[in-house]
Amino acid sequence: MNSWPLPLAGATRRGDARLLPQGALSGPMPWVIAIMIALTVVAAGSGLALRNAARAASADLEGGVTIQIVSAAPAERNRQADAALAALKGMPGLASADRVAQARLEDLMEPWLGTRPGDDVEALPIPALIDLRLDGTATPERLAALRARIKPVAPAARVDAQSAWLTPVFRAIGALQWLAGGLIALLALATVAAVLLASRNALGSHRATIEIVHMLGGTDRQIARVFQRGMAVDAAVGGLAGFLFGTAAMLALGRAFAPLGSGLASGAMLGWIDWLALGIIPLAGIALAVVTARLTVLAALREML
Amino acid sequence: MTTTDAEIVQFDNVGLRYGAEREVLTDVSFTLYPGCFYFLTGASGAGKTSLLKLLYLAQRPSRGLIRMFGTDAITLPRERLPGFRRRIGVVFQDFRLVPHLSAFDNVALPLRVAGVSEREIIRPVTEMLDWVGLGDRQHARPATLSGGEQQRVAIARAVIARPDILVADEPTGNVDPDMALKLMRLFESLNRLGTTVVVATHDLHLLGKVDGSLLMRLDKGRLADPTGALRYPPRRESGGIGFADARGPGAPRLGEMDSDGLA
Numbered sequence: 001m002n003s004w005p006l007p008l009a010g011a012t013r014r015g016d017a018r019l020l021p022q023g024a025l026s027g028p029m030p031w032v033i034a035i036m037i038a039l040t041v042v043a044a045g046s047g048l049a050l051r052n053a054a055r056a057a058s059a060d061l062e063g064g065v066t067i068q069i070v071s072a073a074p075a076e077r078n079r080q081a082d083a084a085l086a087a088l089k090g091m092p093g094l095a096s097a098d099r100v101a102q103a104r105l106e107d108l109m110e111p112w113l114g115t116r117p118g119d120d121v122e123a124l125p126i127p128a129l130i131d132l133r134l135d136g137t138a139t140p141e142r143l144a145a146l147r148a149r150i151k152p153v154a155p156a157a158r159v160d161a162q163s164a165w166l167t168p169v170f171r172a173i174g175a176l177q178w179l180a181g182g183l184i185a186l187l188a189l190a191t192v193a194a195v196l197l198a199s200r201n202a203l204g205s206h207r208a209t210i211e212i213v214h215m216l217g218g219t220d221r222q223i224a225r226v227f228q229r230g231m232a233v234d235a236a237v238g239g240l241a242g243f244l245f246g247t248a249a250m251l252a253l254g255r256a257f258a259p260l261g262s263g264l265a266s267g268a269m270l271g272w273i274d275w276l277a278l279g280i281i282p283l284a285g286i287a288l289a290v291v292t293a294r295l296t297v298l299a300a301l302r303e304m305l
Numbered sequence: 306m307t308t309t310d311a312e313i314v315q316f317d318n319v320g321l322r323y324g325a326e327r328e329v330l331t332d333v334s335f336t337l338y339p340g341c342f343y344f345l346t347g348a349s350g351a352g353k354t355s356l357l358k359l360l361y362l363a364q365r366p367s368r369g370l371i372r373m374f375g376t377d378a379i380t381l382p383r384e385r386l387p388g389f390r391r392r393i394g395v396v397f398q399d400f401r402l403v404p405h406l407s408a409f410d411n412v413a414l415p416l417r418v419a420g421v422s423e424r425e426i427i428r429p430v431t432e433m434l435d436w437v438g439l440g441d442r443q444h445a446r447p448a449t450l451s452g453g454e455q456q457r458v459a460i461a462r463a464v465i466a467r468p469d470i471l472v473a474d475e476p477t478g479n480v481d482p483d484m485a486l487k488l489m490r491l492f493e494s495l496n497r498l499g500t501t502v503v504v505a506t507h508d509l510h511l512l513g514k515v516d517g518s519l520l521m522r523l524d525k526g527r528l529a530d531p532t533g534a535l536r537y538p539p540r541r542e543s544g545g546i547g548f549a550d551a552r553g554p555g556a557p558r559l560g561e562m563d564s565d566g567l568a
Contacts, residue, residue, distance in 0.1 A: 212401050215363060216462075217391030218418045219384075305363065305386070 029198050029231070033238030034245065036191045037285050040184055041246025041278050046253075047180030048274045054173045057166055063095065064162035065132040065146065071156040072125040081128040083153035091149060093135050093142065100129040127158075138163065188288060195289045199227060199296040211304070220301040224294050231293035232286060239282030247278070312372075313339045313470060313501050314360065319369030321355055328367070329355045331526045337470070337503065342496045344512050345505040347523030353505040354398060354474055356523060360503060361395045361472045362386055374469070391419055394468035394500075396476045400459040402447040408434060408458045409443040415466040433461045436491065438484070452479040460488055464495050471495060473504045477511065489514055 067084060071077040081099055088097045105126055113124070134142060138161040147159045203210065210223055250270070270278075314337035321330040330352045337343065347353050358364040359371060362378065371378040373389060381389065394415075402411050413430045434443045437457040447455055456479045463471060471492065477485035485508070493515055496502045503521075504511075512520065522529050 208401070209403050209405075212403055213414070213418060214387075215361065215390060215395055215401075216415045216418050217387045217389075219387045222418065302383070305365065305383070 027198070029194070029234040030238035030241070032194045032198075033191065033235050033285060033289060034242035036187050036194070037239050037242025037282050038246040038249065039242075040187045040281050040285070041243055042249050042253075043180045043183040043187065044281060045246070045250040045270060045274070045278055047177050047184075048277065049254075049270055050173045050176050050180070052269060052271070052274070054170055054177075058163065058170065061161075061163040061166060062137045063134040065134060065138050065143065066160050066162055067130040067132065067146075067150065067154075068158045068160070069128040069130075069154055069156050070125075070158060071127075077128045077156070080154035080156050081130060084130060084150040084157055087150050087153050088130075088132070088146075091146075095133040095135050097130060097132050100131055105129065191285060191288060192292050195231060195292040196296050199231070199293045200300065202227065202230075203297060203300050210301070214304060220298055223301060224297040227297045228290045228294040232290045235286040235289035236282075239285045242285070243279070243282040246281075250278075312336050313374060315370075315372040316359075317370040317372075319359065319366045319371060321352075321359065321364065322367045329526050330359075330366075330523075333369070333526075333528045335521060335528060337501050339469070339501055340496065340499050341501055342493070342515050342518040343501075343503045343521055344515075344518055345503055345521045345523065346507070346509070346512070349507075351523040352526040353523055355526075357395075357472050357474050357503070357505055360470070361393050362390055387418075391415070391466065392469040394463035394466065394471040396456075396460050396463045396471075396473035398474040398478070400447075400455045402455055402458055402462075404447055407444045407446055408439055408450065408454075411447065411458050412461045412465050414462060419466060429465060430461075433465050434458075437461045437488070453481070453484065456480055457484070457488070460491065464491065464500075467495070467498065468500060471500050471502045473502070475506055476504060477506065477508055482510075485511065486514065 069077050069081045069084065071080060085097060085099060088094060109124075109126060132146070143159055143161055147157075150157050150159070210218075213223060254269070316336075317334050319330060319333040320328050322328045333356065345353050345356065355364070359366055362373075362381075365379060374392065376389075378389070403414065406414070409430055412433055413426045416426050416430070431440070431443065434440050437460060439454060439457055439461070442450065442454060445454075447458070450458065456476065460473070460476055463473065473492070476492075477488055480488065489511060492502050492504065496515075506512075512518065
C-alpha cells in the first residue's frame, strides 16, 4: 500500500442505512401501527359522520316551526287553522306556511292507530298542523312574535321550533363526537407509547453496535436517523394497512346504515373533504411515530458519553 | 496547561476510578507528540485498557487534566466528541466488529460515519482488506471469520480513516508472528505518514521491532517510564532527553534498552 487512501469529503446520508441492521424496529411494530391507524380512522370517520348528520338535521330544522291547533272540535280546529294561516300571510321573514293535509296526518298516525275499514279517524282529536319555514333560525324571539300574531285568531295554537324536538339527539351526537375525539387522542398516546417502547427495545438490542458507531465518531443524529428511518418504514407499512382496513370498515358501516333511510342516517354520509381528512390520519401517524422514535433515541443517546 | 502543535495529547495527574472502587489509574502524566510511536506495557490489571479508554474518549477521568489536539478534553461538550473521535483510530481488544456487517462494511464504517460517498469508499476499503490479507473474505460476516481474521478487520477499520492517533489494545494477540510483524509494518507506515501510534501489548518481542518507538509502562495504575521522556513536563535530567528530542539521534530507542528498561 503505497498511498494512504482517504478523501474525507462528500458527505452522504446513504451510508447511515448500514450503521444498524435493516428492520431494526420491525417485529410487531407495523401491526401495532396498523391497528392504531385502523381504529383511529374508524373513530374519526364515525365522528365526522355524526357531525355531518347533526349538521344536516340542524340545517333542515333550524328554520322549521310547527303550529299545532289543539282543539277537540274539528270545525273549530279547521277555523282556527285557516285563521292562523291567514294571519301569517305577508309576515316578514316567513318563507312558507303550509297546512299539513289531513290525508298526510292520517298516514303519519297510521302506524299507531291502524287503518281498518270503517275506522273513523275524524273522531280522534288529531291537532291540525301548519308547517312553517322561516328565513334563518327560529329563535325564541321570532317564535314569540309568531305566537303574538296568531294568538288573537287561533287561541288553541301551540308554536314550537322543530329543532327543539331534536335537542336531546344533538346533545347525544355532541357527546359521541367528544368520545370519538377522546378515542383519537388515546390512540395517539398509545401509538407514542408503543413507539417509545419499541425504540428503547431496539436501542437496547443494538447498544453494542451503537457504542461502536459512537467510538468511530458517529453522531447522535446519524444514529437517530437510522432509527427514525426504520420507524418510518414500519409506520408507512402499518399506516397503509390500517388505513385500508379502517376505510373498509367505514364503507361497511355506511352500507349497514344506508337501508335505515332515516333523515339522520342519510345525513351521515362522508364527503370528499372528510375522506381527505381520514387520508391524513396515516400520514399523521407516520409523522408521530418518526418524531417519537427520534426524540426517544436522542434522549437515550444523550445518556451515553 | 496548554498543548502546542508539537503535543497531540497531554495527561496531567490523571486519576480514574470506576464507581466507589479504588483508582485504577493514579497520577498519570505524559505527553504524546505527533508522529511518534509508543508501546504501552504492563501486567494484566495494570490499567492499560483504562488508559486507552481515556485516550479514545470512551471515558472521562475522575480527576486530572487531559488535553487533546490543543483542546481541554475534560470539558469538551458532548456534541464535539464525534469530531474528536474521528481523529482517533481504535483497535479494541475484543475487536468489536459489527456482527451484521460484512468485513467490507465493517472496515468502511468509519468512512461512512465521516460522510464519505459510497463511490469513494470502495477502492480504499478493498485495498485495505487486500493489505491485511482478507481481500477474498470481504463479504464474510465476523461470525464466519477466525479470531485472527477478525483482528485484522478490526485493525483495517481503525486505520482506514487515517487517524491522527491510532490506539491499539493488544492488536496482535490473535495472529501468528508473521502477521503480527506485518501488522506492525502497517502501523509503522501509518506512523510515517504522521499518525501517532499507541500500541498496548504483552508481546515484548514486538517492542524492538519498530524503529524509534518509545515505551510507556503501567504498574498498578501508575505510569513508570524508563526513558523519563514521557513524563509531563519532560524529565530532562534523565540523559538530557526531552520528548521533543526523543526521536532525534540521541534519544534512546526501545531496541537499545535493556530488559530492565522493559520490566
